Amino acid sequence: MKMLGVLGGMGPLASAEFMRQLTLLTPAARDQDHIPTVLWSDPRVPDRTEARVHGGEDPLPALVNGIRGLEAAGCGAIVIPCNTAHGWFDGMRGATRLPILHIVDAAADELRRQGVAEGPIGLMGTTGTLAMRLYQERLGFECLVAEELQESHVMPAVGLVKANRVAEAYAPLAEVARRLRAQGAKAVVLGCTEIPLGVAAGPALGFPVIDTIAALARAAIGWAKA
Amino acid sequence: MKMLGVLGGMGPLASAEFMRQLTLLTPAARDQDHIPTVLWSDPRVPDRTEARVHGGEDPLPALVNGIRGLEAAGCGAIVIPCNTAHGWFDGMRGATRLPILHIVDAAADELRRQGVAEGPIGLMGTTGTLAMRLYQERLGFECLVAEELQESHVMPAVGLVKANRVAEAYAPLAEVARRLRAQGAKAVVLGCTEIPLGVAAGPALGFPVIDTIAALARAAIGWAKA
Numbered sequence: 088m089k090m091l092g093v094l095g096g097m098g099p100l101a102s103a104e105f106m107r108q109l110t111l112l113t114p115a116a117r118d119q120d121h122i123p124t125v126l127w128s129d130p131r132v133p134d135r136t137e138a139r140v141h142g143g144e145d146p147l148p149a150l151v152n153g154i155r156g157l158e159a160a161g162c163g164a165i166v167i168p169c170n171t172a173h174g175w176f177d178g179m180r181g182a183t184r185l186p187i188l189h190i191v192d193a194a195a196d197e198l199r200r201q202g203v204a205e206g207p208i209g210l211m212g213t214t215g216t217l218a219m220r221l222y223q224e225r226l227g228f229e230c231l232v233a234e235e236l237q238e239s240h241v242m243p244a245v246g247l248v249k250a251n252r253v254a255e256a257y258a259p260l261a262e263v264a265r266r267l268r269a270q271g272a273k274a275v276v277l278g279c280t281e282i283p284l285g286v287a288a289g290p291a292l293g294f295p296v297i298d299t300i301a302a303l304a305r306a307a308i309g310w311a312k313a
Numbered sequence: 314m315k316m317l318g319v320l321g322g323m324g325p326l327a328s329a330e331f332m333r334q335l336t337l338l339t340p341a342a343r344d345q346d347h348i349p350t351v352l353w354s355d356p357r358v359p360d361r362t363e364a365r366v367h368g369g370e371d372p373l374p375a376l377v378n379g380i381r382g383l384e385a386a387g388c389g390a391i392v393i394p395c396n397t398a399h400g401w402f403d404g405m406r407g408a409t410r411l412p413i414l415h416i417v418d419a420a421a422d423e424l425r426r427q428g429v430a431e432g433p434i435g436l437m438g439t440t441g442t443l444a445m446r447l448y449q450e451r452l453g454f455e456c457l458v459a460e461e462l463q464e465s466h467v468m469p470a471v472g473l474v475k476a477n478r479v480a481e482a483y484a485p486l487a488e489v490a491r492r493l494r495a496q497g498a499k500a501v502v503l504g505c506t507e508i509p510l511g512v513a514a515g516p517a518l519g520f521p522v523i524d525t526i527a528a529l530a531r532a533a534i535g536w537a538k539a
Contacts, residue, residue: 088357099347103332106354110325116476121325121356125382128332130347131314156351156386250342 088123091307092162092185094153096128097135097169098249101280101300105168108304113311122311125160127153135171136215136242147175151182164188166307168280168300170212174219188306190299191225194276197302198228201274201295207231209267209275211241211260211282222278231272236263241282248281256285261292268294314349317533318388318411320379322354323361323395324475327506327526331394334530339537348537351386353379361397362441362468373401377408390414392533394506394526396438400445414532416525417451420502423528424454427500427521433457435493435501437467437486437508448504457498462489467508474507482511487518494520 091109095102106126115121132150137143150172157165165187167173173190180187198208206229210222214237223230233241240259247256260282264275274295277283283298317335321328332352341347358376363369376398383391391413393399399416406413424434432455436448440463449456459467466485473482486508490501500521503509509524 096344096347096349098344099336099350100333103329103336106329106332106352107326110329111477113477117472118322118324118356118358118360118475121322123322123357124325124352124354126332126350126352126354127386128350128352130344131349132344134344159385160353160382246343249344251337251339 089163089311090123090125090161091311092157092160092165093124093126094150094157094165094167095126095169096130097132097172098281099128099130100248100251100253100284101168102126102128104284105280105300105304108301109307112301112304113308122308125157125162127156129153135169135174136213139174139215140218146172147178150175150179154179154183154185158183158185164310166303168303170221170278170280170299171215173221174215188303188310189225190303191222193302193306194222194278194297194299195226196306197297198274201297203274203295205273207272209264209270209272210278211263211267211275212278213245214238214242216278222276226276231267231270233263233266236266244285245279245281248284253284254288256281257289260285261289264292264296315389315537316349316351316387317537318383318386318391319350319352320376320383320391320393321352321395322356323358323398324507325354325356326474326477326479326510327394328352328354330510331506331526331530334527335533338527338530339534348534351383351388353382355379361395361400362439365400365441366444372398373404376401376405380405380409380411384409384411390536392529394529396447396504396506396525397441399447400441414529414536415451416529417448419528419532420448420504420523420525421452422532423523424500427523429500429521431499433498435490435496435498436504437489437493437501438504439471440464440468442504448502452502457493457496459489459492462492470511471505471507474510479510480514482507483515486511487515490518490522
């Protein structure tokens with residue numbers, strides 16, 4: 088069986104949740120039916136939004152260092168449960184011969200799997216992900232963004248999850264998702280892997296949301312079983 | 314900051330929960346405050362109880378293979394979120410210069426942290442763990458075991474967790490824990506990393522239990538911060 092490489096730690100709670108979803112979504116009757124996986128969880132990778140929006144340290148060297156570790160471990164493909172890190176996708180792809188499964192493609196597959204055939208789609212993500220237009224240029228659906236709540240609601244909530252204050256992240260994230268729904272979103276993509284953790288800490292929103300952690304786990308299982 | 318190595322996949326859901334507990338128990342305000350970790354999750358390791366009780370395939374070569382991977386990744390210490398695998402502790406320790414934090418020592422520390430000063434302690438674990446007397450000879454507390462429920466309740470419940478049927482594992486595990494409490498156990502050690510997952514799927518038991526996943530995570534944080 089092929090070994091999956093997970094370039095994680097961005098943040099570490101999202102990586103743990105990725106491992107949980109990967110396990111629970113895999114058809115298995117015993118340990119030996121599950122997917123061999125190496126998780127390189129390196130939370131020291133420089134902050135991706137800081138790098139792109141505020142001129143902070145380039146995360147690419149740390150990302151490539153993790154890829155080297157996963158290559159050395161014998162992994163056959165790489166997934167990255169951090170949306171913003173996909174802003175360095177081309178740089179990472181150029182640094183390795185291993186395939187990297189793109190999280191935006193996984194989100195698009197998940198929209199189709201849930202029967203969402205047309206937009207607009209609400210998009211929540213870090214300021215870096217929005218600024219780099221990672222979803223707008225790749226998802227294949229029209230995207231709505233609640234720019235007026237980005238710095239007041241989304242970014243503080245992402246920070247709360249990274250600081251282990253997960254329950255406090257629910258209210259601001261739910262407000263943004265509901266705003267996007269009210270503006271006509273057919274579904275809302277939780278396009279930062281901290282966001283589904285916060286959204287799961289309270290009552291279900293009652294409309295379709297795309298958990299990009301689970302979506303990436305399904306893509307990984309598809310690779311492993313192919 | 315030192316990198317932690319996790320020899321996991323036994324089972325994979327317990328490894329994911331270890332990563333979650335490691336993250337949530339670490340004092341952190343941002344990604345970069347968390348502990349760099351490599352999780353080698355190899356569910357192909359031959360079944361430990363099968364090996365010890367029924368003459369199945371020796372897991373030691375697969376365990377040492379994982380240790381080699383963690384060494385190559387640059388890890389400074391190893392934890393193993395699988396109690397039964399500690400039956401091969403001496404063989405693993407002899408195969409590496411890295412320290413391996415012992416899960417039974419972590420459980421003993423957690424008993425003291427919870428203020429449990431004397432036994433008897435209820436012990437739940439796999440048939441392999443009980444047969445090897447991993448706890449009875451190292452914990453430092455008198456241990457009670459519900460042998461009459463071992464094959465009818467404990468082992469099927471462990472199997473249910475490994476097969477992603479976590480909620481079904483609660484009732485048989487809770488019954489065993491309550492039996493041990495009724496027999497005078499001051500606390501019950503959940504000495505198989507599938508067991509706390511099953512016990513968490515229902516109402517709290519109402520008496521002290523030792524989650525060996527969380528206990529091992531605390532030991533790992535202690536190592537990382539030392």
